[in-house]
Amino acid sequence: MKEYKHPGNEKNFYKGFTYTFKKEVVEQVLNGLMSQRYAAEKYGISRNTVASWCKQFNPDMGSKNHPKDKEIKKLKEKVEELEMLKDIQQYMLAELQKQVGREELEKFLPKQLFKEIQKKVHKNSK
Secondary structure (H helix, E strand, C coil), X not given: CEEEECCCCCCEEEECCCHHHHHHHHHHHHCCCCCHHHHHHHHCCCHHHHHHHHHHXXXXXXXXXXXXXXXXXXXXXXXXXXXXXXXXHHHHHHHHXXXXXXXXXXXXXXXXXXXXXXXXXXXXXX
16 A cells, blocks of 8 residues: 655545455445444545445445435335324224224223324314
8 A cells, every 4th residue: 555645735645455455444334334434534535435435346325325225215115104004093993983982992992092093083073
């Protein structure tokens, strides 16, 4: 590894990194062991260099295709799905309340869920 001094800057810049070193840095970033910023600071290289290596070793590393972004998108979709299921279940319980009565339903449901059902019943009755 050769060391070069960038003119007008006190920071040392390195050229000629080995394939193994680049891969090691990228794996640490992709595995979530460190951020690109931290890797750049730790190894004394620019964040752009680390980002470039990440894209070189993992083409899916683009801003919209970052593994964490994909996971966040999946989790948001799951939350939406669960909220929809919750709404359906609350609607069904509100309908059940109409058939069996409020007191009977209250016996079998947790207090918080019962309160949410009452809000749903009150909202639907308007």
